[in-house]
Amino acid sequence: MSGNEVVTDVVIIGAGPVGLFAVFELGLVDLKCHVIDILDRPGGQCAELYPEKPIYDIPAFPEISGQGLTDNLMKQIAPFGAEFHFSQMVTQLEKLDDGSFRVTTDADEKFVAKVVVIAAGGGSFQPKRPPVPGIEEYEGKSVFYAVRKMEEFRNQDIVIVGGGDSALDWTLNLEPLSRSLTLVHRRDEFRGHADSVNKMRALVADGKINFVQGQLSHLEGEGGQLSHVHLKTPAGDMSVPATRLLPFFGLTMKLGPVSDWGLELYEGNLIKVDTEKFETSVPGIFAIGDINWYPGKLKLILSGFHEGALMAQAAKRIAHPGEKVIFQYTTSSTKLQKKLGVA
Amino acid sequence: MHIIVTDQNGTVHELEALEGWRVMEVIRDWGLNIKAECGGSCACATCHVFVDPEWEERLNPPTAEEEDMLDTVPDVRTNSRLSCQILMSEDLNGLKVTLADSAAQEEAA
Ligand SMILES: Cc1cc2nc3c(=O)[nH]c(=O)nc-3n(C[C@H](O)[C@H](O)[C@H](O)COP(=O)(O)OP(=O)(O)OC[C@H]3O[C@@H](n4cnc5c(N)ncnc54)[C@H](O)[C@@H]3O)c2cc1C
Ligand code: FES
Numbered sequence: 001m002s003g004n005e006v007v008t009d010v011v012i013i014g015a016g017p018v019g020l021f022a023v024f025e026l027g028l029v030d031l032k033c034h035v036i037d038i039l040d041r042p043g044g045q046c047a048e049l050y051p052e053k054p055i056y057d058i059p060a061f062p063e064i065s066g067q068g069l070t071d072n073l074m075k076q077i078a079p080f081g082a083e084f085h086f087s088q089m090v091t092q093l094e095k096l097d098d099g100s101f102r103v104t105t106d107a108d109e110k111f112v113a114k115v116v117v118i119a120a121g122g123g124s125f126q127p128k129r130p131p132v133p134g135i136e137e138y139e140g141k142s143v144f145y146a147v148r149k150m151e152e153f154r155n156q157d158i159v160i161v162g163g164g165d166s167a168l169d170w171t172l173n174l175e176p177l178s179r180s181l182t183l184v185h186r187r188d189e190f191r192g193h194a195d196s197v198n199k200m201r202a203l204v205a206d207g208k209i210n211f212v213q214g215q216l217s218h219l220e221g222e223g224g225q226l227s228h229v230h231l232k233t234p235a236g237d238m239s240v241p242a243t244r245l246l247p248f249f250g251l252t253m254k255l256g257p258v259s260d261w262g263l264e265l266y267e268g269n270l271i272k273v274d275t276e277k278f279e280t281s282v283p284g285i286f287a288i289g290d291i292n293w294y295p296g297k298l299k300l301i302l303s304g305f306h307e308g309a310l311m312a313q314a315a316k317r318i319a320h321p322g323e324k325v326i327f328q329y330t331t332s333s334t335k336l337q338k339k340l341g342v343a
Numbered sequence: 344m345h346i347i348v349t350d351q352n353g354t355v356h357e358l359e360a361l362e363g364w365r366v367m368e369v370i371r372d373w374g375l376n377i378k379a380e381c382g383g384s385c386a387c388a389t390c391h392v393f394v395d396p397e398w399e400e401r402l403n404p405p406t407a408e409e410e411d412m413l414d415t416v417p418d419v420r421t422n423s424r425l426s427c428q429i430l431m432s433e434d435l436n437g438l439k440v441t442l443a444d445s446a447a448q449e450e451a452a
Contacts, residue, residue, distance in 0.1 A: 250415035
């Protein structure tokens, strides 16, 4: 239907470590990949949940951080020129009559691929929603979990909740165009960068923004348009004018649409695969990394890498039928080295 | 040794616990509704519990790292703790906690 479908060999859903390494293994067998992730950067859990924490069980790396592993993977797969599509969630996966697949995202981008690799880990990362009654009816109208268009915040009474870098950065960025801005946090200590904390405190001292130590209790407004937020504070309850609310409590993984794609599942939230090709119940759709299940499965990065290598052999046969798949080492094959840009 | 855990539905469970285990691991092993997405690395805050007032003072106070993670708990209270940061020992025999909604596996999305 839509004229701007991307046609490619493989679509990889998820840019966690396992999705990233799959680009490498698929690249060695000449398959071109597009990678989609709802996060705004690669690395999945490693980048989002533990960028600074050390990992000790990556072969040949006695110690490497979550972010370090991600950076190294990006460097390693660079020769294959995979294209990344961030900040979008894959919502639909359909089989077409010619045996290929159409993948659609919530940003309405469409891809047609011969092979789909689901490397969706623990599900898509989504913002934690504060347990405030009725907040759903304001979402997307006056309550936002991310700032997409700054203009929507001009001349508004903005309330930002949280104590990390997102809360602080947006406090600093939105203050100049706001009508009023109130930062709400449960304690008078912030885990964001010291520099941002200092800048924020200077704005408070200058009377440009308010800081309230407290928590959201309920919302007031009509038809999705917020007028006030009510806060619980150590000094008692209070209400603050608010036409825009930005809660920043970080992200958590939710399985999301993966369970609607007609694939055979295990315990309702993992995708069943075989251990020869890591193919799902639908031929041509593979699942690797934390999202899959087979007897003996371990949710380790190491295991996900192995799954990617075997998957790539099977994907090659589907995408380029009739072409011989020759087993080669990167150390000795000039063909492979050419692909890697080192020969 | 045991702990007493009230789940999100208000049901009270008395769970056998082992020395050196994290309270999160005890709760997860007995199959109660706890997400514990990061497996106990103090990186996700989805093992959030409310500690019974009579026990609050008897626990080691939260580290700066735990306080930082508690910032990402939307339903935080003064007696909030991350259960992966509480290690079981004889002193905690009989510890009473309540599982927070934000620790549930699939929160109402
Ligand atoms: C604190 C912590 C410490 C860990 N330590 C270790 C360790 O020491 N060793 C080890 O081997 N493992 C460790 N792990 C586990 C390891 O991080 C995971 O096994 C690994 O991240 C799995 O990689 P993945 O690529 O399968 O999935 P993930 O890293 O979960 O990435 C999946 C990606 O897919 C995206 N996604 C999902 N669904 C969609 C969709 N519909 N549309 C768009 N995007 C989507 C998600 O946003 C996510 O970015 C640790 C995990 C944590 C949390
Ligand atoms: S299990 Fe993640 S913080 Fe406790």
